[in-house]
Amino acid sequence: MVIEDAPKSNSAESDQVPERESRERKVTRILLAEDDQNLRESLQDTLRYEDYAVEAVENGQLLVDKLANGEYDLVIMDNDMPILTGVQALKEIRNQGKSLPVIVFSTRSGELQKTITELGGTCLSKEAPQDFLPTIKMVLEGVK
Numbered sequence: 001m002v003i004e005d006a007p008k009s010n011s012a013e014s015d016q017v018p019e020r021e022s023r024e025r026k027v028t029r030i031l032l033a034e035d036d037q038n039l040r041e042s043l044q045d046t047l048r049y050e051d052y053a054v055e056a057v058e059n060g061q062l063l064v065d066k067l068a069n070g071e072y073d074l075v076i077m078d079n080d081m082p083i084l085t086g087v088q089a090l091k092e093i094r095n096q097g098k099s100l101p102v103i104v105f106s107t108r109s110g111e112l113q114k115t116i117t118e119l120g121g122t123c124l125s126k127e128a129p130q131d132f133l134p135t136i137k138m139v140l141e142g143v144k
Contacts, residue, residue, distance in 0.1 A: 028140060031070070032056040033063035033077035033089065043076070043132075050133060060084025064092045072100060074140060078126075079106035079116075087112065090119045101139045105132075 030052050034040040040056050047054045055070075057063050061083040067075065075093065079086030086104040093102060102121040106112055113123040124135050 027051065027053040028074065029053045029072045030055070030074045030076060030136075031063060031066055031072040033058070033060060033075070033081060033086075035059055035078060035081045039078075046132070047136075052136075060086060060089035060092075063089050064096075067093060067098065068096060074136065075100060075102040076136070077102070077104055079104050079108070079112065087115055087119070090116065090121050094119055101142070103135060103139060 030047055032040065032043055032047070032054055034043060034056070035058050037058070040058065044054050044056050055066065055072075057066055058081075060077065060081045063075065063077055064084065077086045077089060081089075084092065086106065090102055090104060093100075099120070102119075103124050104116045104121050105124040105126050107126045109123070109125065116123040122135065122139050124131060
């Protein structure tokens with residue numbers, strides 16, 4: 001998945017979502033998990049360019065840990081990650097009783113898409129980067 005046209009973030013910029021700013025402006029807080037550093041940074045830049053507050057981690061276990069201790073409006077994650085896959089992390093999220101929207105992206109479909117949907121998630125193909133932002137907006141509109 002290649003996302004273009006977003007300015008690069010300043011390397012000194014923190015990956016932490018500023019809580020005060022989020023409360024004041026009602027910024028949508030997104031927790032992103034992607035093990036590929038270049039893609040993770042590209043996705044972060046794209047989301048920040050769209051005025052989302054983004055916190056990113058590099059594997060499914062870190063995502064589950066962050067989610068247990070933080071408040072987010074949306075989770076976006078790769079399925080093919082180390083430690084916990086996207087599907088395994090989605091199962092953990094649901095076991096924690098969290099019902100927030102989750103988007104899982106992958107290069108595979110079929111049975112994987114069915115499993116993600118059954119767990120209340122949305123599957124997004126890495127082969128369709130043009131669908132990335134429209135899918136986020138559609139999922140977030142569905143929770144209003």
